[in-house]
Amino acid sequence: MRSLIAGAFGTLVAAAAFTVACAPRGGSMGPSAPTPVMQGPITGEAHGRLDGRDRMARIALAGKAQQAPVSATGRWRIDEQGGRTKLVTGQGAENWRVEQQGGLLRVAGDNGDATPWREGPFVARAVDGGSALRYDNRRYRGELWFTPTDSGILVVNRLPVEEYLRGVVPIELGTRQPADRAALEAQAIAARSYAYIRVPSDESVEPRSGWHMVATVQNQVYAGLDVEAPIVNEAIDNTAGLVIRYNGLLVDAPYYSSCGGRTAAPKESWRDVREEPYLQSVDDTDPRTGRPYCDISPRNHWTAEFDEAQLSETVRRALVAAGARDPRPGVVTEMRVEGRTASGRATALVLRTDRGDVTVRNNEIRNVLRDARGAILSSTYFSVDRESRARGHLTGVSLHGHGNGHGVGMCQWGAIGRSRAGIDARTILRHYYPGTVVGFAD
Structure with a gap:
């Protein structure tokens, strides 16, 4: 995670532009998890609870916005930081936007009104x-902070962690049926642990970047108030x-969609990571x-097809990732899995070409083996099922695999299966994070 505000989001876009990916921390169930949009009143009692009883999270929604549309569903205001200057007040029907120029900010309205240019940051708050x-067609609890950077506007949602989780759990696990309640509780606890690792109890310790987490799969996918559901809340x-x-310490607990039958230890998926006793296969x-338990997932068993052009592109990606000066892929003559981890996942993938061998290891295999839409491979728990050849080289490959995600920590569909079998949330978490206990953070 980069620590400088200036240019801090080379690839971050608004939270609406989510893609399914897996990083060493966090995860997402992706398209198989339904995401309802609630148009009714705000659910839950935590709304507006900015009274210091909960840790305050700063979630980056955008890092290079050229302008930031902002409004509200009722009475609201925008102040310069600390409330020194009241800039805009509204009833919710008006549309305003925060603009940036030369490191300064202003608020402009559709009717031509605009505030003077100021240093910022600007803070938008609901009055009642x-x-x-509202920002970029999504509703948010808490506050919205707008800070000028050298490349645009940094937009941050500041709110209590408990309220933040209401916009995370429905995306990460979906809104489930009553039989899935224990899985939802386990996901809430895991997501809260992840957040508390990154959000200090002392808010006076401000992050140098201006945010604790981003709203994409780089951390935990967060979509604000519109995805909330009563059963999740x-x-x-x-x-x-x-x-x-x-052992008394807070756990940074990764999770993912489905394991295919057995979870992975960290070194099976990622290079140069420390093994943790609570992250066992x-x-x-x-x-x-x-x-x-995760066989109920619609994506627990999968096939992936790669034609000649896609195989060539896979080699090019691998060469670029390795820093090759000349990433011309050449002709692929063979593809083979070289070695298996203890859980059965591929240790390395060797692509033999007429210009030499290219080897890709661990979870990087998923990044280079992308489909025609650019989506990464579901998991490294696969085998080469079928090959097509012509003129001495590969013209197509079919893979058969299991699971979806990096495989380390909690299997989300497995948690759902266990919940439906009557297993409670604490027991679910003890299984996926051996030796851990559930307790209060502060």
């Missing part, structure tokens, strides 16, 4: 408890303040059926 802020409220601990088989 029934209002929510209830799970968050039921677990309020609870986190995962190991564990079996995820349901003893009643002999099948993985």
